[in-house]
Amino acid sequence: MTRAVSVFLPTWPTDRLMRSLGALAPPPDRPLVLVGREGRKRQIIAVNKAAHTEGIEPEMAVAKEQALVTGLDVHEADPDGRCRRT
Numbered sequence: 001m002t003r004a005v006s007v008f009l010p011t012w013p014t015d016r017l018m019r020s021l022g023a024l025a026p027p028p029d030r031p032l033v034l035v036g037r038e039g040r041k042r043q044i045i046a047v048n049k050a051a052h053t054e055g056i057e058p059e060m061a062v063a064k065e066q067a068l069v070t071g072l073d074v075h076e077a078d079p080d081g082r083c084r085r086t
Helices: 012-024 049-053 062-068
Strands: 032-038 041-047 073-076
Touching: 012 032, 012 041, 032 049, 032 062, 041 062
Parallel strands: 032 073
Antiparallel strands: 032 041
16 A cells, blocks of 8 residues: 655745754744746745745745835745855
8 A cells, every 4th residue: 555645844945044044044033035036027935934924925026025024034045955145
């Protein structure tokens, strides 16, 4: 009998970034997003729990959310694991 497991980790990318930044990481209650490009538009790829609480979701436009949420911490999405700050 074959078994399958499905795991949903919505904050995994932002959690990985926070761990890689160590002491330089922003406080966990600060909204943090990872962004990437969809054509010419920069859009949000992943959010932490604080950003989600502020109403920010993946696929939203970065510029709009930066205008609406003060203190939004924006980082480039890094699928290769090299975490760079924008």
